[in-house]
Amino acid sequence: MLSVSRLIKVLIVLLLCCQLQSALPQLDQQPEATVELDVLSCPSSCVCQYAAFNELPIARWVNHMTNTDASDDASDFLLATHIKLATCLLQEEGETQTLFSALPIDLQALILLHTGSPGSQLTVNTSSLRALNQLSTLEIRGSGTTTLNIDEPLEFLQHANFEQVRLQASERLQRPQHSKLPSDNYEYKPPSDMAGNEATPKYQLKFEPEAAVEIMSYAQYVERLKQTRMPSFWGWSQLEVLRIHNCQLSELHWQMFDGLTQLHHLSLERNGIEELQPFAFSGAPHLKSLSLAHNTVARLYYLGLAGLLELETLNLADNHLERLSESSFPPLPRLLKADLRENPIMYILPATFWVMNDTRELLLGSKLAALELRSWNSYGQFDSLHKLRKLSLGNVTTASLEQGVFKGLYALEQLTLRGNISSVQFDAFAGMEQLRELDLSHCGIVELSMDALLGLKCLEQLNLAHNNLTHVPNGLLDDQLRLEVVQLQGNQLRTLPTSFFQQPRLRVARLDQNPWQCDCDMSNWLPRLTNVMRGPSVERCVRDINGEPMLCRHVASYETDKKLVPRCANYNGRSVYYVLRRQLHCGAPLMLAPSRGHSTRGLPHWRKLELHQQQQHKLGSKKKQHSHKKQRKSHLAQRNNLEHILKEQQQKQQNEATSAQSDGQKMSNEI
CATH class of the missing domain: 3.80.10.10 (Ribonuclease Inhibitor)
Incomplete structure (x- = not known):
């Protein structure tokens, strides 16, 4: 029996490693943390250990979502602490309650892996986890036949990750009694919907008419919830991170996330979501990152994202959006990054991004259009x-x-x-x-x-x-x-x-x-x-007398390649x-x-050429003037030389005549 128990634990560790690789393929490998096994109170189908919180898939995902060049708080979610973690392998329906009862009462993180046969059904009730009141992180990864029945809220939970798990709410789950659709308190309307508004552009823009949005009464919505048994996280008041991937959560309603005032990161990828209902996320007003990637959203209407005034990262990649207009987005004053890649967007009409004035990064483009x-x-x-x-x-x-x-x-x-x-x-x-x-x-x-x-x-x-x-x-x-x-x-x-x-x-x-x-x-x-290429940046530091770095900076490197x-x-x-x-x-x-x-x-280059030609013309005219002056100077010099010679000859003749006259007068005086 002991050898079988050890074999099961080895299989759990290997399976957990594979799940980490498949869950986050785009992230770099992190160094393995120091692990201590807790063999005193751990069920035979689980592995209990002290692990670094940053090594958990939910933590690595949040760090990846917030690690953008535009965000200055990229490392806020990094924690250096170690927590008590249990990773359990579930196979049969009847063993869940026994397993949860045998887990350590001071457990802080729990990962449940359902690896049963394709036809096996497994249901996990949230009420069976309430005894683990120190639990802060919960991850459930199913095989498509796993169901999470939300019958009681887990108000102590901070991080939740559900993959390939069907979410449903129990009929006895308490819901808010006096909830009200926040449409009555929402005042924003796009400029095109406000006749005579001063914000209307100078040239009147024509937009395609938007389809009417259906807004049901509260009684109608409660009846619909009873029919569909949509999940609700009402009462999960401490929840900060919620990740629901590939869980067939195709329809959203505004009560699903109502009351999640501490929620900062929400991801609903690969759920087949076709439309965002009005005020779908208004119950989580402090969201910083929202991912709706890999769904089938074909139309964006500004009420679908209304109320997210603190949102910093929005991921709508790989959906079916074809056009964007001023009716697509509500005011998002703190949005830093918007990812709209792999959407067949053909037209972006003016005023689309007038409500996103603080955005630092925008990604668009698809091979389909x-x-x-x-x-x-x-x-x-x-x-x-x-x-x-x-x-x-x-x-x-x-x-x-x-x-x-x-x-x-x-x-x-x-x-x-x-x-x-x-x-x-x-x-x-x-x-x-x-x-x-x-x-x-x-x-x-x-x-x-x-x-x-x-x-x-x-x-x-x-x-x-x-x-x-x-x-x-x-x-x-x-x-x-x-x-x-x-x-x-x-x-x-x-x-x-x-x-x-x-x-x-x-x-x-x-x-x-x-x-x-x-x-x-x-x-x-x-x-x-010509024979070099730019390589990755390297860190260069100025070191003190002890060799410790004082001032460091990243500089580009260059590699030689004769090819x-x-x-x-x-x-x-x-x-x-x-x-x-x-x-x-x-x-x-x-x-x-x-x-x-x-x-x-x-x-402009044509102006530079024109100025160059003018300079050449001026230079040519200056040369001509200089040569003319030089010729004139030489001519004057020659003329001055002739006059000087003539003057000298005249002066010589006058001197000879004067001397001859003085000699004759002297001779007559002697006679």
Whole structure:
């Protein structure tokens, strides 16, 4: 019997490890915590141990949800304490009550795994767990035939995780007697629904009519709850984290989460949810993160998310949304991150994000439908997101990326576009002076305006890889004095402007996978720039006399890879540097120093050319004037020389005549 007990415990540990791997595949592996087995009061089908709270799947999930660049409180949920954990394997219906009675009374975390046969049924009543009144974390992972019957509230529970478990409420469960749908106290309406409102845009916008929202009376809703036996977490007053995944919770109602004033993190992924009922989450007004990913929500109406004034992270990825308008979102004044990827969104109408003024990160795009980028009169699609730092748009479509599409994104630092963009026109990124990373790879770009990047003075990374570019315009990078990385691989480039390598901070220039036509104009190309790639950032510290770090910072690393060398299409694919050195014999490379004059910085390239021509014309006229003056001076010099000679001759003649006269007078006096 002892050997069987040990075997069961080993199987439980192995199964728990597998569950951890499948539950959080996107997270990095964490170091294993020190484990102490409690062999005094642990049932034979359980493993009892002291484990780090951060190692629990529920804790790792919360840390993953809150670990965003925009959030300053990413590590608030990390706890260094160890808690008493029991992991139990359930197989038969009748053993649950006996198992719970044998568990240690001071248990703090409980994980229940149902691994019975496909036809086996297992029901767990919440009332059977009330004896474990020190329990703070509960996880139940079923096999599709597991049922959690909520017959009594667990008011002491703080973290709950249910996976593949059918949730149902008992008929004897007490519900709030005087609950009232909060629609009467909610005053917000979109501008299009308020006639004569001063917030109405200058140009009247036309929106598609929204379907009427059905709001039932309380008596009708109670009757519906009795029929469907929907679960309710009323009375779970200490609950902070609630995770319900793949539990067939397809319908939501506003009473389900009523009274959860301490709830901060809620996840309802993979439940087949089709629609968000009005005020579905109003009972948890202090939610910070909400995940509705991997459901079938096809329509967003602002009442569905109404009341979440403290929400910071919203995940609606992998749903069926096709359009967004000003009627989609309620005011979300503290929202930092919104993930709407893998939704077939084709249209984003103006004023959609006017109620999300504090958002820092926005993710959009799906392979199922292309998002149209455009502007309406003086309104853009993102013109109210003044604090947005990161914008990622996948599968966009536009004939030409023009001015006004990204109007209002003054604080944007990272912009990523994917899809079908034929050309990028002048001033397409006007006003985005804080942009550091611009990724336009895999967009099918054929043409770039010479002033496409005008105004991006803080740009550090530019990615134009895998497009259809045949040339890089002169002056394209004149305004980018902080540029460190340029990626142009995978295009149809044959030549580059001679000023391309004049960037003062350039560290990486990816030029491979292009049909280069090599000649001696490439003499200033440098292998230390073209044969490297940017690696992960590394930490560098200034240490004191004892070797302890004092001041640390993360800096980018660069790795050399000879496979990245650009090659000549007109020399059978040989390396550019081999051709320059062995076949063209171009001699020493031409070193081009960057211009010291900064008076033309920020001007369009055509204006720079015009000023250059004017300077050349002025220089030519000055040369002509100088030559004319020189000729005149020489002529005057020659003329002055002749007059001087004539004067000398006249003076000599006068002197001779005077001396002859004086000699004759002297002779007559002597006679």
